[in-house]
Amino acid sequence: MSYQDLVKYMNKRQALNGALTLFEWDQETTAPHKSIDKTTTYIGVLSKELFETITDENVIKLLHELENEDLTLSQKSVVKHWLKDIERLEQIPADEYQAHSELLIKAQHVWSEAKLTNNYQAFEPYLKQIFENEKRFASYRQVDHKPLYDILLDDYEPGFTTKELDAFFEQLRNEIVPLLKAIQQSNYKIDKSYNYKEYPIVKQKLFNKYIAQYIGFDYNCGIIKESEHPFTTNLHNCDVRITTHYYKNNLESALFSTIHESGHATYELNIANDLSLTPIGTGTSMGMHESQSRFYENMIGKNPLFWKNLYPKLQNVFLNNLEDISFDRFMDGINKVEPILIRTEADELTYPLHIMIRYEIEKKIFHEDIDYDELPRLWNEKYQEYLGITPKSDSEGILQDIHWASGSIAYFPSYAIGSAVAAQIYAYMKEHTHLESWIENGQFNMIKAYLGEHIHQYGAIYNTNELLIKLTGEAFNPKYYITYLKDKYIKIYHLKR
Amino acid sequence: MSYQDLVKYMNKRQALNGALTLFEWDQETTAPHKSIDKTTTYIGVLSKELFETITDENVIKLLHELENEDLTLSQKSVVKHWLKDIERLEQIPADEYQAHSELLIKAQHVWSEAKLTNNYQAFEPYLKQIFENEKRFASYRQVDHKPLYDILLDDYEPGFTTKELDAFFEQLRNEIVPLLKAIQQSNYKIDKSYNYKEYPIVKQKLFNKYIAQYIGFDYNCGIIKESEHPFTTNLHNCDVRITTHYYKNNLESALFSTIHESGHATYELNIANDLSLTPIGTGTSMGMHESQSRFYENMIGKNPLFWKNLYPKLQNVFLNNLEDISFDRFMDGINKVEPILIRTEADELTYPLHIMIRYEIEKKIFHEDIDYDELPRLWNEKYQEYLGITPKSDSEGILQDIHWASGSIAYFPSYAIGSAVAAQIYAYMKEHTHLESWIENGQFNMIKAYLGEHIHQYGAIYNTNELLIKLTGEAFNPKYYITYLKDKYIKIYHLKR
Numbered sequence: 001m002s003y004q005d006l007v008k009y010m011n012k013r014q015a016l017n018g019a020l021t022l023f024e025w026d027q028e029t030t031a032p033h034k035s036i037d038k039t040t041t042y043i044g045v046l047s048k049e050l051f052e053t054i055t056d057e058n059v060i061k062l063l064h065e066l067e068n069e070d071l072t073l074s075q076k077s078v079v080k081h082w083l084k085d086i087e088r089l090e091q092i093p094a095d096e097y098q099a100h101s102e103l104l105i106k107a108q109h110v111w112s113e114a115k116l117t118n119n120y121q122a123f124e125p126y127l128k129q130i131f132e133n134e135k136r137f138a139s140y141r142q143v144d145h146k147p148l149y150d151i152l153l154d155d156y157e158p159g160f161t162t163k164e165l166d167a168f169f170e171q172l173r174n175e176i177v178p179l180l181k182a183i184q185q186s187n188y189k190i191d192k193s194y195n196y197k198e199y200p201i202v203k204q205k206l207f208n209k210y211i212a213q214y215i216g217f218d219y220n221c222g223i224i225k226e227s228e229h230p231f232t233t234n235l236h237n238c239d240v241r242i243t244t245h246y247y248k249n250n251l252e253s254a255l256f257s258t259i260h261e262s263g264h265a266t267y268e269l270n271i272a273n274d275l276s277l278t279p280i281g282t283g284t285s286m287g288m289h290e291s292q293s294r295f296y297e298n299m300i301g302k303n304p305l306f307w308k309n310l311y312p313k314l315q316n317v318f319l320n321n322l323e324d325i326s327f328d329r330f331m332d333g334i335n336k337v338e339p340i341l342i343r344t345e346a347d348e349l350t351y352p353l354h355i356m357i358r359y360e361i362e363k364k365i366f367h368e369d370i371d372y373d374e375l376p377r378l379w380n381e382k383y384q385e386y387l388g389i390t391p392k393s394d395s396e397g398i399l400q401d402i403h404w405a406s407g408s409i410a411y412f413p414s415y416a417i418g419s420a421v422a423a424q425i426y427a428y429m430k431e432h433t434h435l436e437s438w439i440e441n442g443q444f445n446m447i448k449a450y451l452g453e454h455i456h457q458y459g460a461i462y463n464t465n466e467l468l469i470k471l472t473g474e475a476f477n478p479k480y481y482i483t484y485l486k487d488k489y490i491k492i493y494h495l496k497r
Numbered sequence: 498m499s500y501q502d503l504v505k506y507m508n509k510r511q512a513l514n515g516a517l518t519l520f521e522w523d524q525e526t527t528a529p530h531k532s533i534d535k536t537t538t539y540i541g542v543l544s545k546e547l548f549e550t551i552t553d554e555n556v557i558k559l560l561h562e563l564e565n566e567d568l569t570l571s572q573k574s575v576v577k578h579w580l581k582d583i584e585r586l587e588q589i590p591a592d593e594y595q596a597h598s599e600l601l602i603k604a605q606h607v608w609s610e611a612k613l614t615n616n617y618q619a620f621e622p623y624l625k626q627i628f629e630n631e632k633r634f635a636s637y638r639q640v641d642h643k644p645l646y647d648i649l650l651d652d653y654e655p656g657f658t659t660k661e662l663d664a665f666f667e668q669l670r671n672e673i674v675p676l677l678k679a680i681q682q683s684n685y686k687i688d689k690s691y692n693y694k695e696y697p698i699v700k701q702k703l704f705n706k707y708i709a710q711y712i713g714f715d716y717n718c719g720i721i722k723e724s725e726h727p728f729t730t731n732l733h734n735c736d737v738r739i740t741t742h743y744y745k746n747n748l749e750s751a752l753f754s755t756i757h758e759s760g761h762a763t764y765e766l767n768i769a770n771d772l773s774l775t776p777i778g779t780g781t782s783m784g785m786h787e788s789q790s791r792f793y794e795n796m797i798g799k800n801p802l803f804w805k806n807l808y809p810k811l812q813n814v815f816l817n818n819l820e821d822i823s824f825d826r827f828m829d830g831i832n833k834v835e836p837i838l839i840r841t842e843a844d845e846l847t848y849p850l851h852i853m854i855r856y857e858i859e860k861k862i863f864h865e866d867i868d869y870d871e872l873p874r875l876w877n878e879k880y881q882e883y884l885g886i887t888p889k890s891d892s893e894g895i896l897q898d899i900h901w902a903s904g905s906i907a908y909f910p911s912y913a914i915g916s917a918v919a920a921q922i923y924a925y926m927k928e929h930t931h932l933e934s935w936i937e938n939g940q941f942n943m944i945k946a947y948l949g950e951h952i953h954q955y956g957a958i959y960n961t962n963e964l965l966i967k968l969t970g971e972a973f974n975p976k977y978y979i980t981y982l983k984d985k986y987i988k989i990y991h992l993k994r
Contacts, residue, residue, distance in 0.1 A: 017543035019516035026519060030527070034717045035736035041774060042732070045512035049546075220531040235539070239532035277538060 001065050003075050010078070014277050016050040018235050027105070027243060028227045040105045047101035048094055054082070055090045074272075077280050077461040085279070088155065091140035100133050104407045111405035112228065120376055120394040127404055128372045131365050134409045138366075149366040152410035157417060158284040158463045160476075162363065165413050168420070168478050169356050175482050177386070180349060183337045183493050192333035197321045201246045207317050208244060208258040211310070215296060216448040217242070217262045218269055229344070229402050230257040232264035232293075237276040240268045241399050251318070252334060253345060256297055263296030264289055268449055270456030280460040286411055288464045290418025291425065292451065296421070298348050299426040299484075300447075304331050305440040333493050339387040341396045350387060351491055352419060357382040358401075358412040420481035422463065424457075427480045429471040498562045500572050505766065506556050507575070511774050513547040515732050522738060524602070525724045537602045544598035545591055550917055551579070552587045571769075574777050574958040582776070585652065591687040597630050600902045608902035617873055617891040624901055625869045628862050632908045635863075646863040649757035649907035653783040654914060655960045659860065662910050665917070665975050666853050672979050674883070674963065677846060680834045680990050689830035694818045698743045704756040704814050705741060708807070712793060713945040714739070714759045715766055725755040726841070726899050729761035729790075737765045748815070749831060750842060753794050760793030761786055767953030777957040783908055785961045787915025789948065795845050795916070796923040796981075797944075801828050802937040832989050836884040838893045846986055847884060849916060854879040855898075855909040877909075917978035918961065920954075924977045925969040 023043050027036065053059075059082070066079045091098070107126040114123035138148040150161050195257045209224060217224075221238035234240040242261035246254045267283045275281040283289040300306050304327075307314075311330055315322040322330070337347050343354040361378060364370060379398040383461060391397030403411055429435040429450070438446045454471045465475045490497060520540050524533065543781045549557075556579070563576045586594070604623040611620035625721075636647040647658050706721060714721075717736035723742060731737040739758035743751045772778040780786040797803050801824075808827055812819040819827070834844050840851040858875060861867060876895040881887045888894030900908055926932040926947070935943045951968045962972045987994060 011538065011542050012546065015539040015546075018536070018539040019520070019543060022519055022523060023516070026523070030720065030722075032716065032718050032736055035732065038733040038735055040516070041508065042515040044510040045508050048517060049509070049512075219529065222526060223529050225527075235532065236535040238535055239529055258596060277535060338990050342913050 001062060003066060003069070003071060004158055006059070006062055006066065006078070009053060009056060010278060013050065013053050013279060016053060017048055017279075020046055020050065021233055021235055025233050027108075028231070029225045029243060036105065036109050036216055040102050043105055044098050044102040047164060048098040048410055051089060051094055051097050055086055055094075060086060060090075070396075074275055074278070074280065074461060078278050081280050081460060088141060092137050096133070096137075100130075100137075103129060103133070104405070107407075111399065111402060115395050115399045118393045118395040118399070118433055120399060121400060124372050124375075125183035125404070127375075130404060130407055131372075131409065134380040134407065135366060147367065149363055149410060151411065155406075156411050156414050158285060159465055160287070160413070160417065165359065165417075168375060168416070169352075169359065171478055171482060172352050172356065172416070176201060176349065176352065176485065180339070180353075182495055183349075183489060186493050186495060188493050190332045190336040191251075191329075191346050192336050194329075195251050195333055196249050197251075198248055199251045199318055199321065201248055203317055204246050204251070204254055205211050211255070212242070212258050212262045212265075213494060214310070214442065214444065215259065215262050215300070216266050216269075216444045221269055224258070232261045232268070234268040234282070237269055237271040237273065237281065238406070240265045249445065251321075255336075256301060257344075259301040260293045260297035263293035266296070266451065267292045267456050270448065270452035271459050272457040275457075275459040275461075278459075282459055283451055283456075284458070284460040284462060284467065285464050286414035288455070288467065291421035291464075292418075292455070293429065294419045295425060295451075298340045299382075299422055302334050302348060303439060304329075305436055307331065308440060309442060332492065335488075337489065337493070338387050341383065341389060341391050342400055344400075348419075350486060352416045353386045354414040355412050357386060359416075362409060362412065384476075417464075417476070419480045421468065421476065423481040423484040424468065424472065424474075424477060427484065498559060500563060500566070500568060501554070502818060503559055503563065503575070503579075503764065506550060506559075507775060508552060510547065510550050510776065513543055513550060514776075517543055517547065518730055518732055523914070524605075525728070526722045527741060533602065533606050537599050540602055540822055541595050541599040545595040548586060548591055548594050552583050552591075557583060557587075560716050571772055571775070571777065571958060575775050578777050578957060585638060585674065589634050590759045593630070593634075597627075597634075597785065597904070600626060600630070601902070604902045604904075605899060608896065608899060611748045611894050612896040615890045615892040615896070617896060620896060620902070621869050621872075624872075627901060627904055628906065631904065632863060646860055646865065646907060650910065653905075653908050653911050655782060656962055657784070657910070657914065659858060662856065662914075665913070666849075666856065667911070668975055668979060669849050669853065673846065673849065673982065676983060676986060677836070677850075677991055678835065680846075680986060683990050683992060685990050686832040687829045688826075689833050691818055691822050691826075692748050692830055693746050694748075695745055696748045696815055696818065698745055700814055701743050701748070701751055704811065705743075705751055708752070709755050709759045709762075711807070711939065711941065712756065712759050712797070713763050713766075713941040719762055719767060721755070721889070725874075729765070731765040731779070734766060734770065737762045748818075753798060753831075754841075756798040757790045757794035760790035763793070764789045765952050767945065768956050769947035769954040772954075772958075779956055780953075781955070781957040781959060781964065782961050783788035783911035784914035785952070785964065787911050788961075789915075791919040792922060792948075796919055797936055799831050799845060800936060802933055804828065805937060806939060821897040829989065832985075834986065834990070836886050838880065838884075838886060838888050839897055843899075843984040845916075846982060849913045850883045852909050852913040854883060855900075856913075859906060859909065901946075914961075914973070917975045918965065918973065920978035920981040921969065921971075924981065 021324065023039065023046070027039070031039065063079050063083050063086070066075075067083075071079065103126070107123075107130060110126050111123050114120065135148055140153040141151050142148060147162055153160055153165070212224060213219065214399070217295065222240040222242070225243050226242065227243040228245060230242070230244045232240065232242045233306065240263050242258070244254045244257045244261065264283075268291055271281050283292070307327070307330065311327050315325070325333075335348065337349045339350050340346060346354055357379070361375065362383065364378070376394050376398045380390050383397070401408075428433070433450060435447070438444070457468050458467070462470065469475055489495070520536065520543070524536070528536065560576050560580050560583070563572075564580075568576065592929070600623070604620075604627060606624050608620050611617065613788070630650065632645055635648040638648050639645060644659055650657055650659065650662070709721060710716065719737040719739070720738050722738065724740035725742060727737045727739070727741045729737065739755070739762050741751045741754045741758065741931065761780075764786060768778050780789070791961070804827065808824050812822070822830075832845070834846045836847050837843060840848070843851055857879065858872065861875070862872075873891050873895045877887050880894070900906075930947060932944070935941070952964055955964070959967065966972055986992070
């Protein structure tokens with residue numbers, strides 16, 4: 001028995017995974033509307049094949065033998081991750097897994113229709129089935145009375161627990177809510193009405209393609225298309241795909257989506273070649289992935305240093321709308337704090353409060369006896385409580401995100417973890433590299449290379465905390481995020497400390 | 498043992514086949530340029546899985562048992578076709594099959610680059626390897642000294658042989674070459690310079706999308722995109738995809754590609770639901786498929802009855818270019834006979850001569866000892882001999898078609914067979930249905946329903962000759978094609994009989 005025996009199974013695993021990724025991409029961006037019913041059959045079969053390949057008896061035997069062999073670092077890591085996948089999957093009967101995969105495909109279509117027609121009732125049975133399946137799957141894997149929610153959380157963010165997150169969100173609540181109040185009471189008002197003028201989509205597309213390339217997106221190994229909800233996916237490190245969504249009357253929306261997704265893409269494009277076609281050839285966790293997209297979107301993309309050279313170019317493309325908007329006013333505009341209902345359009349400061357709401361609802365569904373009819377009301381109450389606003393419809397309330405429809409439960413916290421990790425990395429790089437000069441001078445090859453060397457190339461070999469310790473000498477610490485937000489917004493809104 | 502036992506394998510077969518179709522589509526229309534190297538790994542693995550699923554020992558046993566069971570017509574047909582596939586595939590070792598699949602993916606990229614840079618040398622080793630593999634694969638399957646070429650021919654056009662095709666092409670040569678000479682010597686000259694004015698691509702796209710729908714393309718179950726070489730593909734009967742290629746200075750090119758591919762698409766959209774997710778849920782042969790695309794492209798699309806209502810609409814879209822072009826002049830223009838080098842742009846009359854050249858070269862490679870260096874010269878000589886013109890570069894010569902790069906050998910004859918079958922069906926329908934009135938009045942739902950009822954719905958249950966006999970009472974007979982071409986062009990060019 002040698003590692004080479006595993007490679008045969010690994011190739012099959014990766015090929016099936018690649019096919020499923022492509023079907024998903026195709027459904028989101030290309031496939032005809034009514035194709036889904038029959039295509040679901042294919043996806044169900046391929047998912048089952050993938051499941052059976054990962055949990056094949058011969059593989060299990062092989063992996064346990066390989067645990068004691070003298071392997072390279074990446075080989076060891078493949079074995080470790082595969083065993084963890086098996087531990088997660090083999091508790092779930094193959095037919096339940098296949099049924100769940102098929103459910104998710106249909107649920108995403110139903111969700112999309114329900115959101116369009118503001119029809120929570122239509123989506124509710126799917127939502128319920130998905131949560132109940134996920135709860136049951138988690139219960140199959142439960143050991144030592146570990147909270148069910150923590151079991152899923154660990155899939156997306158290995159090492160993180162509800163206990164740790166509760167503390168993190170409490171800190172955010174204690175520091176950010178007063179800051180938000182202070183901003184709302186301040187006399188300093190930002191007018192960003194210019195952002196909602198008409199920006200022709202053809203021109204937006206050109207500028208977005210330009211800016212993606214400017215910050216390092218590589219069109220030899222990547223493409224940009226459009227979809228309802230922007231996302232990044234990849235087949236390997238030389239096929240990385242991002243989408244954005246253009247709105248005629250909102251310049252920022254597509255712009256910061258593109259920068260955000262380009263951050264995700266940079267991670268995947270930077271994965272080491274010898275890891276790319278293996279199960280560890282991808283970002284190590286959702287939180288670490290999100291840290292990279294947030295790093296580009298917020299720390300870089302909303303930074304005056306970044307726009308110094310770029311803003312005149314943007315003005316030039318949309319001269320009618322931006323000619324009279326000064327640099328300072330534009331910087332104020334993209335950093336304006338304003339509680340709104342839609343998470344993906346939220347400003348940097350209120351964003352984590354949107355996450356907190358979803359986190360609290362997910363925990364409630366998992367650990368209390370919940371009536372799914374009541375969820376829209378619960379959602380709306382929390383928006384009133386934390387952000388002071390109430391959705392007028394479920395489309396802009398509980399139906400706004402695709403995540404639950406796609407079975408991504410306990411995924412949302414990663415967004416907040418990601419923002420905090422991004423701030424931690426930014427604080428370190430600001431002190432120990434020429435980061436600010438790189439941003440100012442558009443030397444994105446340097447930033448890409450630095451992140452590549454210290455984070456991206458490793459794929460999933462190290463987890464979030466291991467990477468943070470390797471790079472900064474310190475594990476996850478939300479204080480950098482709190483400090484970053486406070487410093488930034490006190491300055492923008494001319495507040496007293 | 499029952500048919501239900503086969504369904505499990507069939508679902509896997511169809512899912513893998515669907516994934517491979519999607520990867521191929523994606524490479525042609527979407528994937529980033531450099532993705533191919535790593536993606537080839539996935540395609541190779543999935544091809545091997547497909548091969549092993551089709552030729553699985555349990556399946557073979559099952560199929561032989563099912564041969565004696567009391568099955569429905571379509572079940573019987575699945576069993577019959579599957580056994581034929583096994584007979585074809587099990588002679589080829591799985592690793593050779595996988596290597597060949599990977600070769601074909603790379604070859605298509607090399608071909609694309611070689612065509613762009615007029616570099617036959619770069620493509621030659623791939624061309625040679627593909628032909629040599631196909632020869633070897635055919636030799637594995639040879640029985641009773643059947644000519645190797647006939648073995649491949651039978652894959653694309655069951656029941657047709659070199660002997661039959663030689664006779665068909667001889668008839669074409671004897672009748673069409675003199676007709677072509679008479680046209681070239683006639684005093685009746687057609688000026689279609691209007692076709693090469695500037696036609697904005699945005700407007701072309703809109704009109705092409707309109708015309709596809711007009712003749713029955715269903716956007717609920719289909720999409721139109723762009724690719725270098727137009728083609729049709731499908732995942733099932735509710736996911737049918739066509740591509741076209743727009744040229745700013747050629748109105749006809751995209752227009753007739755779209756009509757042609759819509760003909761292919763109509764076939765696939767019309768497959769019966771209970772066949773759609775089975776191996777026989779697709780057009781019965783390449784020739785029959787091509788008969789449907791040619792039926793729409795030529796018999797309908799170049800027919801004055803068709804354009805009577807549509808031409809004013811076309812004029813209106815391109816008023817600057819077409820305002821002064823009369824209906825009769827437009828009809829003459831789209832039917833103008835003019836020998837050119839590019840098959841896909843050839844007029845209806847000279848088209849089969851392009852096919853004859855490829856057919857003769859393929860036969861030569863298969864049955865004589867050929868030097869691949871010599872192929873471009875041979876190609877050019879034949880163009881001079883049959884069409885009176887010589888390519889100035891290999892890009893417009895031997896490198897023009899993707900077919901050989903994609904391993905489609907003995908495929909070309911299907912184009913000529915298709916044209917002849919189309920003429921045969923047209924002659925029958927003209928006499929026995931209201932076809933001409935349907936065309937004139939744009940009642941394409943009637944045409945779609947008629948072809949659906951008599952041909953399309955059956956998928957691959959019946960072969961070309963069986964379908965022709967069922968519909969017209971007569972097997973393949975090229976005389977209808979010859980008569981059709983002679984009648985049509987004698988009239989257009991005002992020739993004496």
